[in-house]
Amino acid sequence: MFGLITRLREPLSEQGRADFAQATLLSCIVGAVRGFSLVAFIPAAITLTSGSSAWGLRLGSWLVVLALCALTSFVVEYLLAMRSYSVAFDFLSNMHRAIGDKVASLPLGSFRGDTAGKTSRLVSRELMVLGEIFAHMYSPLIAAIVTSLTMLVGITVFSPVLALVCVAAIPVVGGGVWVARRCLRSGAAMKEPPARELSHRIVEYATKQGALRACGRASSYEPLQQAESEYGAVARRSLIRETLGQVVNGMAAQTVVVTLICVIGWLAVAGTVGPVEAVVSIGLLLRFTQILVDIGALASAFETRRPVLDLSHEILSAPELPTPDGRRSANEAQASSGASVSLEDVSFSYEADHPVLQGVSFRVDPGTMTAIVGPSGCGKTTIARLVARFYDVDAGSVRVGGGDVRDWETADLMAQLSLVFQDVYLFDDTLEANVRVGNPHASRMDIEDAARLSGVDDIVRRLPLGWDTPVGEGGRALSGGERQRVSIARALLKNAPIVLFDEATSALDPENESRVTDAMAALRRDATLIVIAHKLDTITAADHIVVLDDTGRVAQIGTHEELYAESGGQYRVFWDARSRAAGWKLV
Template identity: 45%
Template sequence: MISSLRTLLGPAHTARLYRYLAWLVASAVLQGMAVALLVPILRALLADDLSTAMTWLAGLAALVALTCIAHYQQAMKGFALALVVLTTLHDRLGQHLVNLPLGWFDSEKVDRLSRSATSGTLMVTGLFAHYLGPVVSGVVVPATVALTLFVFDWRLGLTAMLCAPLIYWTHRWSAAAIGSTDARVEAAATLAGNRVVEFARYQQVLRAFGRTQEGYRPLQDANQAQHQAGGSMLAHTFPKLLAGGLSVQLAFALLVGVGIALVVNGQIDAIELIALLALSARFVGPLAEAAARSGLLRMAGNDLEQLAGILREPPLAQPAVSRPLSAPCSLSFEHVSFVYPGGATVLRDLSFQVPAHSMTAIVGASGSGKTTVTRLLMRFFDASEGSVKVGGVDVRELTNEALMAQLSLVMQDVYLFDDSLEANIRASNPDASAEQVADAARLAGVDEIVVRLPLGWNTPVGEGGAALSGGERQRVSLARALLKRAPIVLLDEATAALDPHNEAYVQTAIRTLMQSSTVLVIAHRLPTIMVADQILVLEEGRLIETGTHAQLLARNGRYAGFWHDRQRAGGWRLKAQVQPC
C-alpha cells in the first residue's frame, strides 16, 4: 500500500507521506507507553503508596502531552495529504492520460477510470482522514502494550505475543475476503453501468425491434449480477468480520485465564492482576477498532490500487525533441508487422509508399488490416516489427505534438462535442479566422447546414452531434480536416454510410484536400476509389496488389473481382410485389 500511496501522491509529496507515517507510528507508540504506565500507578494506589503513584502519574501526564502533540501532528498531516489528493489527483491523471497510447482507451478502461476518478478519489482521501490512522494505531498500540507486558510479567507478555499470529491471520483473511468481494461488486457495477449507458444510447435500435428494458437480456443480466454481488458482499463479509472480532475477544479471555491461573498458583497477587488486566484491556481494544476499520481500509485500498495502476501505465515513448522531417507530406510502411495486445496478428510484412500530394486508397475485406494502418500512423499502437514513417521519419522519433501536427483524421463514426457548430469546427484550429472557418465550411457543405439551423453557427449540436444527421456530422468532420490544413489527411470509411447528396460534398472536399495534402483513404465506395493515384489491396494483413484503377482492372486479379462485385451490386433492384393483407 505504501508503494501505491507514493505513486498516487507523486515524488513531490513522498517526503510528506513518510513524515505523516512517522508521526502516526510515534503517536501510537506513545499511546501504548502511556497506557503501560497505568500498571505501576494502580500498583502504587492499591498499595497505599501515594508518593510513588504521584511520581508515575507525572510521567503519565508527560506522555499524554507528547501523545496529544503527536496525534495532532499526524491528524493535520493526514488531512493535508487528503487535501493534496483532492486538489491534485485529477490534474495528475489528466497529465498522465494525455501521454498514454490511444489504444489504451477502450470502453472498459474508460468506465473504470470514470468510477475511480469520482468515487475512488473520495475513498482514497478517506485513507488519510479516517481509515489508516485507526488501523495503524490498532496494530502499533497493542504491539507496544504486548512488549510492556513482558516487562511486568513475561508470562502474560508471552500469551499476548502468541495470540498475535491468530489475530493477524484472522484479520488478514477477513480483509482479503472483503477486498475480493468488493472487487466483484465493482466489476458488476461497472458492467451494469455500461449496459445502462448502452440501453440509453441506442434506444432507437432497441425500440425499433420492441426491446424494452424487460426484453433486453444484457441489461437484465447485468442488473441481476449487480444485485447478486451486493447481496453476496453482506453474506460473505459479515461472518468474516464477526470472526475477526471473536479472535480479539478470545485473546483477551486467554489473557484473563492465564492471569487467574497465576493468582491461583500464588505467582502474582490479585492487586497486580487487576493492574495487568487493565493493561491487557488496552491490548484488545485497539485491535477491535482496527478490525472494524480493516474492511473499509481494504475497500479503499482497492480504489487506491486502481488509481495507482492507471498512473503506473507506461506512457507513450517519445523523444524529447522530434527529428526534422526529411520528406514532408509522405507516408511509408517498411516491413511492418503488428500483433494486437490480445494476440491477433493483423499485419504481416507490409510495405508501401505514399508520395507527397497524392491520393492512395486502401481496399480489402473486413479484417484485412485497413483500419490498423491508420491506427499505427496515429500511434494508437506501435508496430511489432518494421517502421511506420511520416514525413520520412519513424513515428517513434516524433513527439506526439509533432506527429499530430502532420495528421488529420476523418472517421466514419464522427463524434461532435456538446457545443456550438462553429466551436466543433474550430476544434482542429482554434486560432483560425472567421474567413478560414467559413471557407472550410463552404468546401465541406456545412454552410448549407448553417442556413437551416435556428441559431446558425451558434446552434448547439448536442452530445455526440445528436442534433445533426449522420451525413451532416460527416461534413462537419471534413470541415475540421480542411480547417486544420494538415499535410496528411486520413479518411477511414468516411463515405461508407452517406447518401449521394452528402457523398458529393465529401468528394468535393477530398479533391480540395488533394491540392494541398497527401490523402490516404480507406473506402469501399467506387467513385472514391477510382480517382486515387494508387490503390493498395490488402488481404489478411498482406499487400497483394497495387496500382491505379485501370491497371488493377487490366490484371483481372482480386481488385477486379471486387470491382465487378460492386458493379453488379450497384445494379440490383427490388421488385415490388403486392401481397394480400
C-alpha cells in the same frame, strides 16, 4: 500491506514525502503517548486506593502526568491530522496529474471500449478511496501498533505473567484477522467478474434503447436479467464467506478477552495483584485487545483498497510506444521528402498468428490522392492507424515525410496529419469550439472558410444560436452527416500536409456525401490525401488506387482506368458488383 504503502508513496512529491515522514513520526509519538497514558492508570489507581506512592510517584504527580499526556496528545494529534491531510491532497493532486500525463502519452491504439469507463471511475471516485488511506487509515494504524507495543512494555513492568498472556493473544487475534482478510479477499474476487458483467449490461441496456425497442426487447432484456441473477447468486455466496470470516475473527477476539479476564482473576485470587489493580488491569487489557482488533480492521480496510490500487497501477503501467532517440522536426521532414507517405514491406497483426497486413508496400507522393479499397477486414483502416502510429508495425516500416514514424516525436507527427474517421466525436461544447479544435488560434475568417468548404455553414444557419449552439455530448444534437462535416472542417482548419479519410462517406446521404467530396477536392489542392472508401465512385479521380485482398496483401495498384481495364482484376470485380447493386430496390 506495507508493500501497498510503498506503492502509494511513489506518486508523492518531494514535499509530500517529507510530510509523510513527519506524519509517520507524529503517529509514533501519538501511539507512545496513548500507550503510556493507558498504562499510567495502573499506578494512579494504586496511589488512589492505598494513599502511598506507586512506581516512585504519588497520586498528585500521576494526575499531572496524565494531564501532560492529554495536552501532548491534543497538540501532536492536531499536527498529525494536518500532515495526514496534506499528504492525502498531495497524493490526489499528483495521481490526477500522473494519470492525465499517462493518458496523453499512451498510443491511440491502446484506448479500448472500457478505457474511458475505467479511467473515469478511477479519477472521479476511486482515487478518493486511496486518498483516505493517508487521511484516515495510515496514521491510526501506525499509532495503534505503537500504542500496543508501549502497553506491552508497561504491562511487563507491572506483571510479566500478564505480559506473556498479552503476547500470546497477539497471534490469536492476528489469526482471526488473517482468516477474515482471506474470506474478504476471496469474496471480493468472487463478486468482481459478475459485477463487471452486470455493470456492462446495465450500461448496454441504458444506451441501446433504440435497438432494443425496435426489436421489442426494451421491457424484458434477458442478458441483463441473467447478469443480475448471476450477480445475486454470487453475492450471496460471497456474503456467507465474508460473514464466516468475521465470525472467526470475532470468536478469536472474544476468546482472548475471556482468557485475559480469567488470568487476571486467577492472579487476584492468588494474591499476586490486589482487587483495584485487578479491575484496572481488566479494563486496560480489554483496551489492549480492542487495539489489536482495530489493527486487524485497519489492515483489512487496506486490503479492500487494493483493487483500486491495482486499477491505478494497470493504467499507469500501460506500455507506451518507444520514444525516438533523436527528435525529427516537421521542418526536417518537409525538407527531405515533403508530405509523402510510404509503406515498405509492412506486416502487422493485432493478435499473434492472425496477420492483418502482410508485405504491404506502396508510396503516396506529396500533393496526390491515393485511395485504398478492398473487402471488409482486409486491413484498410489498419493502414491509416499505422500511418498515425496508433501501433508500431511488426515488420517493415511506415514513413511520413521520408522518416520512419518511429523516429518522430508524437506531437510533430500529429502536426503532419489530419484524421477524418467515420465515427466522429464532438465535445459537449458549442459548434464553434468543436470546429476550432482543429486550430485553436484560427481567425474568424479561417473558421468561416473551413465552414463554407465543408458545409458547416448550412448547419450554422439552421441552428437557433448559430455558432454558439451547444452540440451536446458526443454531438448528439447533430446528425451523423453533420458531425462528419464538422470533422472535415477541423481538418481544413488544421491545414495539415497529410489528410487521412477513413470511410468518410460510407454512411452518408447524397447531400452530405456531395459536401464531403467537395471538401476532399478542396483539401487535395494543398495536401496529400489517403482515402479509404467502400463507395468506389467517390475515388475515381484518385491518382492511385491500392487494392487489398482478403489476406491483407496488395493485389493491385493503379489509376481507375488502369484497374478497370483489367477485366479479371479484383478492382473490376468490385466495380461491377457495385454497379449491379446500384439499381436494387425494395418492392
